[in-house]
Amino acid sequence: MTALCRAPEYTVSGDADAFPIRVRGLRNEFGDYVVHDDLDLDVRRGEILGVVGGSGTGKSVLMRSIIGLQTPVAGSIEVLGQSITGARDDADIAIRCRWGVLFQGGALFSTLTVAENVEVPLREFYPDIDLRLLAEIAHFKVRLTGLAGDAAVKYPAELSGGMRKRAGLARALALDPELLFLDEPTAGLDPIGAAAFDQLIRGLQQTLGLTVFLITHDLDTLHEICDRVAVLADKRVIAVGTIPELLALDHPWIQSYFKGPRGRAAASVRHLD
Numbered sequence: 001m002t003a004l005c006r007a008p009e010y011t012v013s014g015d016a017d018a019f020p021i022r023v024r025g026l027r028n029e030f031g032d033y034v035v036h037d038d039l040d041l042d043v044r045r046g047e048i049l050g051v052v053g054g055s056g057t058g059k060s061v062l063m064r065s066i067i068g069l070q071t072p073v074a075g076s077i078e079v080l081g082q083s084i085t086g087a088r089d090d091a092d093i094a095i096r097c098r099w100g101v102l103f104q105g106g107a108l109f110s111t112l113t114v115a116e117n118v119e120v121p122l123r124e125f126y127p128d129i130d131l132r133l134l135a136e137i138a139h140f141k142v143r144l145t146g147l148a149g150d151a152a153v154k155y156p157a158e159l160s161g162g163m164r165k166r167a168g169l170a171r172a173l174a175l176d177p178e179l180l181f182l183d184e185p186t187a188g189l190d191p192i193g194a195a196a197f198d199q200l201i202r203g204l205q206q207t208l209g210l211t212v213f214l215i216t217h218d219l220d221t222l223h224e225i226c227d228r229v230a231v232l233a234d235k236r237v238i239a240v241g242t243i244p245e246l247l248a249l250d251h252p253w254i255q256s257y258f259k260g261p262r263g264r265a266a267a268s269v270r271h272l273d
Contacts, residue, residue, distance in 0.1 A: 021078070023077050024075055024077075028070065043211060043213060044228070048226050059215045100174070102168045105164070109156075112155070113152065114147070142170045145170045145173070177210070185197060185201065233254075239254065
């Protein structure tokens with residue numbers, strides 16, 4: 001059966017309008033190692049939610065669970081009003097075109113050009129698309145992320161690290177998604193490149209009306225573009241709020257993270273702005 005990129009036929013509740021991502025009682029484990037236990041999280045429509053936590057707290061595992069790449073042991077996940085956990089039918093396939101994902105490092109196919117990488121999801125969901133339209137959309141998405149037009153015909157190995165991330169972002173935006181998942185988008189970038197990428201994300205979020213789930217360790221990113229921050233610790237989300245709201249909590253990891261030397265520096269720059 002041909003997969004079509006259309007909204008599945010279900011009634012969206014008011015909660016789904018306000019919270020396009022809802023996670024309840026999530027448990028993920030690998031053998032005897034428990035990553036998440038009774039984890040709850042709501043993501044508000046139209047926000048950029050930053051997700052932070054120490055190494056091994058399962059930030060990427062949480063994202064993979066939400067997009068259906070990781071099957072949790074227990075709990076429920078609803079995305080855009082539809083249950084994700086255990087779904088493998090046509091509706092599950094259809095809803096996947098309503099989000100885009102930028103994995104760490106871009107995760108581009110090395111044997112395809114940038115434009116061909118962007119075309120991959122379009123070909124999957126629209127196998128009969130006109131080839132001229134396919135190329136036009138791919139080139140538009142490349143330019144949308146700030147890359148020069150000639151980047152479309154280059155291979156990932158010919159690009160800088162920052163350009164590869166922008167190319168990966170272009171692919172994530174190929175299907176005009178409602179939700180955008182970003183895993184460490186500024187990792188490995190110099191401060192100028194990271195700041196430019198932050199502003200690109202904020203600009204796209206505002207222009208396209210995106211809801212953004214953003215995993216990061218970058219304190220500058222958290223201060224500059226995140227509307228709220230979710231903190232993973234003790235196998236669950238221990239707090240969600242603005243940075244001032246988080247700073248009012250006395251959890252040791254939160255205090256160490258946001259009030260450490262780098263946290264103070266990021267806050268100071270934000271204050272000066």
